[in-house]
Amino acid sequence: MNFVEIILIGTIVMFMLGIFVVTLVILQQKQVIQYKLKLKDKDLLLQKEMLRAALQGQESERKRISEDLHDEVGAQLSVLKLNLNHLQQQAQDAQVDRIKETKEFTDTIIQQLRFISQSLHPQALENLGLSHALDSFCNLMNKNKTIAIHYKTDGNKYGVDKEKALNVYRVVQELINNILKHAEAQNITITYQASPQLLKITVEDDGNGRLAGILEASKQKQGSLGLKNIESRLNIIGGNINFAKNTTKGTIAEIQVANFQPTI
Amino acid sequence: MEHPIRVAIADDHKIFRNGVINSLTPYQNIQIVFEAEDGEHLLSIMEEQLPDVILMDLKMPKMDGIQATIKVRAKYPDVKIIILTMYEDDNFILHLVENGANAYLLKNSEPEEIYEAICTTFQKGFYFNENVNLALLKKVLHKTKPQVKTTFKDEIEFSEREKEVLKLICNEHTTQEISEKLYLSPRTVEGIRQKILEKMNVKNSVGIVVYAFRHGLVE
The missing domain is CATH 1.10.10.10 (Winged helix-like DNA-binding domain superfamily/Winged helix DNA-binding domain)
Structure with missing residues (x-):
C-alpha cells in the first residue's frame, strides 16, 4: 500500500464517520423535537382536563347551593307564609293588613329565591333535558327583565349528553347576559335544532350589532371572562361558536356541537 | 255528611308537612291519613292504606315526585295527585300533567287554595289554576304556531x-x-x-x- 492509498482510505473513513455523526445528530434532534411536541400535546390535554375538573367542581358547588336555597330555605319560607295565614285569621282589624303585607313580602322573597336558584343551577336540565331547560330559562328571564326572549325549537327528541347540555346551557346564559349588558336589544330569539349528528342553537338579537366585537375586545381585558368562558366551555365539549351580523340589525350567534348524543 | 276526604302528604321536609297539616286542620271534611318522606316511602305505605288525594312534593330523596307520580298513576288510577312544589316552571307543569298529576300548586299558595284543590280534584278529577292553564295554553298555541323546521x-x-x-x-x-x-x-x-x-x-x-x-x- 502506498502513501496515496492510505490517505485516500483514511479520507473516506473520516468522511463516512463524519456523515455518521451528522446523521446521528439530526436523528437525535428529530427525536427531541418529537418529544417536545408530545409534551406539548400532553400539556394541552392536561390543561383541558384541569379546566374541565375546575368547571365541574364549580358546577357541583353551584348545584349544592342552589338546591339548599331552593329546597330548604324555600320550604321554610313557605311554612312561614302558612303560619302568617294562621295569624291572619286570628288577628284584629288593624293587624290584618300588616300581616297581609308581610305575606306578600314573603312571596316576593320566594320569587327572588326561585330566580337566584334557577340561575345558579337549572333543575329542569336534569329532569326534562336541554331544550325544555332553555325554554324555562327564557320564561324566567321574561318574567324578570324588560327584554323579550322568544324560544323556538324543531321539536326533536334527541337526548343530549349531560355534561354537554350543561355547558351549552351556560354558553347560552352567558350570551344572553352579554346581550343584556351591551347589545341594546329589544328582542332575542333562541332557535334549537338538531339532527342525529349535529346540535345547532342560534341566539339572535335585534340590538346594535356590536356583540361580537365587544366579546372579542373583552378577551384582552383582564378579569373579563365573557368570550373566554364561552370558548373554553365549547372547547371542552368539542363545540364551536360563530358570530355574524344580522341582516336587518343585531347579531346572530350560532353554537354547534357535533356528536352531542349521550353514549350508551 | 259523606266520609271525609282522606289526604296523604309526601314531602321530605317535616316542618313543611306540619305546616300544611296545621293549615288544613280547620277543615272538617279533610282527614290527613298519613305522611311520607319520599316516593318510596309513599308507595310502601300505599300497599296497605290508600288515600283519596296525595299532596306530592317534586324534589325528594330516593324517589322524587315525578317518578312517584308515574308509579302511583300506573298502579292506582283512582288516587288523585296534587303536586305541591317550589318549582314554578311551565315545563315541569306540563310534564307532570302529562304524566298523570291532577293539579299543580306552588308551596307558597294560600291554604284556601290548597283546600280548594283537594276538594275539586276529589270531586271533579282535576283542579287547574291559572299557572296550569297558562302552561297548557302555551303548549296548545305552540302546536298551532309554525315552529322552525329542521333544515x-x-x-x-x-x-x-x-x-x-x-x-x-x-x-x-x-x-x-x-x-x-x-x-x-x-x-x-x-x-x-x-x-x-x-x-x-x-x-x-x-x-x-x-x-x-x-x-x-x-x-
Missing part, C-alpha cells in the same frame, strides 16, 4: 354525480357495476365513494346507506 336535510350538499353513485350504492351495486353503469373508471367511482364517506362522516358503505335513509336522500 339539516339539505345541509350537506351532494353533487349530481355523488347522488347517482349514492343511489346505486343504496341499491346494492358494487363499484364495478357502478363504473359500468355510469361509464366511469372504477377508480373514479371509488374516489366519489370516498368523498361521500367524508361528507357524511361515516366509515363504510353501511354507514352511507344508514345515513341516506335516515336523511331521506333515497326512497
Whole structure:
C-alpha cells in the first residue's frame, strides 16, 4: 500500500464517520423535537382536563347551593307564609293588613329565591333535558327583565349528553347576559335544532350589532371572562361558536356541537 | 255528611308537612291519613292504606315526585295527585300533567287554595289554576304556531354525480357495476365513494346507506 492509498482510505473513513455523526445528530434532534411536541400535546390535554375538573367542581358547588336555597330555605319560607295565614285569621282589624303585607313580602322573597336558584343551577336540565331547560330559562328571564326572549325549537327528541347540555346551557346564559349588558336589544330569539349528528342553537338579537366585537375586545381585558368562558366551555365539549351580523340589525350567534348524543 | 276526604302528604321536609297539616286542620271534611318522606316511602305505605288525594312534593330523596307520580298513576288510577312544589316552571307543569298529576300548586299558595284543590280534584278529577292553564295554553298555541323546521336535510350538499353513485350504492351495486353503469373508471367511482364517506362522516358503505335513509336522500 502506498502513501496515496492510505490517505485516500483514511479520507473516506473520516468522511463516512463524519456523515455518521451528522446523521446521528439530526436523528437525535428529530427525536427531541418529537418529544417536545408530545409534551406539548400532553400539556394541552392536561390543561383541558384541569379546566374541565375546575368547571365541574364549580358546577357541583353551584348545584349544592342552589338546591339548599331552593329546597330548604324555600320550604321554610313557605311554612312561614302558612303560619302568617294562621295569624291572619286570628288577628284584629288593624293587624290584618300588616300581616297581609308581610305575606306578600314573603312571596316576593320566594320569587327572588326561585330566580337566584334557577340561575345558579337549572333543575329542569336534569329532569326534562336541554331544550325544555332553555325554554324555562327564557320564561324566567321574561318574567324578570324588560327584554323579550322568544324560544323556538324543531321539536326533536334527541337526548343530549349531560355534561354537554350543561355547558351549552351556560354558553347560552352567558350570551344572553352579554346581550343584556351591551347589545341594546329589544328582542332575542333562541332557535334549537338538531339532527342525529349535529346540535345547532342560534341566539339572535335585534340590538346594535356590536356583540361580537365587544366579546372579542373583552378577551384582552383582564378579569373579563365573557368570550373566554364561552370558548373554553365549547372547547371542552368539542363545540364551536360563530358570530355574524344580522341582516336587518343585531347579531346572530350560532353554537354547534357535533356528536352531542349521550353514549350508551 | 259523606266520609271525609282522606289526604296523604309526601314531602321530605317535616316542618313543611306540619305546616300544611296545621293549615288544613280547620277543615272538617279533610282527614290527613298519613305522611311520607319520599316516593318510596309513599308507595310502601300505599300497599296497605290508600288515600283519596296525595299532596306530592317534586324534589325528594330516593324517589322524587315525578317518578312517584308515574308509579302511583300506573298502579292506582283512582288516587288523585296534587303536586305541591317550589318549582314554578311551565315545563315541569306540563310534564307532570302529562304524566298523570291532577293539579299543580306552588308551596307558597294560600291554604284556601290548597283546600280548594283537594276538594275539586276529589270531586271533579282535576283542579287547574291559572299557572296550569297558562302552561297548557302555551303548549296548545305552540302546536298551532309554525315552529322552525329542521333544515339539516339539505345541509350537506351532494353533487349530481355523488347522488347517482349514492343511489346505486343504496341499491346494492358494487363499484364495478357502478363504473359500468355510469361509464366511469372504477377508480373514479371509488374516489366519489370516498368523498361521500367524508361528507357524511361515516366509515363504510353501511354507514352511507344508514345515513341516506335516515336523511331521506333515497326512497
